[in-house]
Structures are given as C-alpha cells and as structure tokens.
Amino acid sequence: MSGDLSLLAVDRLCAGWSRSGGPVVGPVSFAVQGGEILGLAGPNGAGKSTLLAAISGAAQVFSGGVTLAPGARLALQMQQTPELSGIPLSGSELLRLTGAPATGLPPYLQRRLFERLDRLSGGQRQCLHLWACLDAPGEVVLLDEPTNNLDPAGVEFLATALRQRAAQGAAIVLVSHDGEFLAAVCHRIERLG
DSSP: OOTTOEEEEEEEEEEEEGGGTEEEEEEEEEEEETTOEEEEEOOTTSSHHHHHHHHHTSSEEEEEEEEEOTTOOEEEEOSSOOOOTTOOOBHHHHHHHHTOOSTTSOHHHHTTTTSBGGGSOHHHHHHHHHHHHHTSSOSEEEEESTTTTOOHHHHHHHHHHHHHHHHTTOEEEEEOSOHHHHHHHOSEEEEOO
C-alpha cells in the first residue's frame, strides 16, 4: 500500500433509493488507500450493492459523504450486466470503449475477442466485463459480486488480476458473499448489517 494516500473516503454515509423512502445502508465509514483491497461482506439486504452505487453516484446519499482523491477516477462493475441479446458488440470493442488492453487476458478469451459478447458463455462475458473494469483507466475500482458465473479457473484469474491491479496502486472495494475469496484477496474486510 502506498503510505497514507486515501484514494476513497466514506464518512458516515447513509444511502438508499428514493423509491424506497429512505436509507438502506449506513452510517458507514471507511477509507481505502492506493494498493489496498477492501472487502465488504454481510447478509443479503445489508446494503452492500447500494453502498457501491452511492459511491459511484447512482444511489441517493441521505447523509454523510464520499470523497475521492483529487483527479481519482472510478471504474465500476455492477452485479447485473446489461442485456446484450441482439447487440453486435464484440469483446475487443468493449475493451476499446473502456480503455482496457487485451494484454493479460487468458488465452481462451483472447482468441474470442472478435466474437459478439452475446455469443460467449456467462462466465466468459463476466471475465471480460471484469477485465474491462479492472484494467480500464481508474484509480478506484468498485466490484459487486465479481465471482458470479466464474468457474475455478476464472476465480483464480480474478484473484491474480486483483492483486496485480492493487500492486499498481489502485484502491479496490470488493463486495462478495464468498468469504473464502474475500479472505484470500482482501487486505481487510468490513462487515455490513
């Protein structure tokens, strides 16, 4: 980790959705330094995904706040990826849109980069979406249930990619129900709920 440089600070944040009528998470406080992987754990309904949405500006902040270091950019991978059926977007086009290079992808995905995303398996699409987020320009990376749809080889690829991205100085916040995965890749874990 790179000293005392907090790239992301969450201070007494209470957040939710206007349609639900109030906060569903909080107050929550933590800071994440460059080079650190923070895991967020807790039961369903504890507000883990809502917290990531609030940090990214998608959910309503009722009180408290989120501070990004000056010039820090966010990269966000949400649990639900967009429906791609009928959209002629290839893996190479997705990477080009996000600014992520193909270098470092597993060979089985590199060979399929020119295929349409809607023709790849769920695990292959998940791996590509994760890579597009992890290796895109961004100093703060938010990942929501990234092991969904991944086989053991995909989970190992993800763990390696997370460690490499943190070693490059990114601050990573990771939501997962997989306690073993969190323990294996995170520097520390915050529990919600």
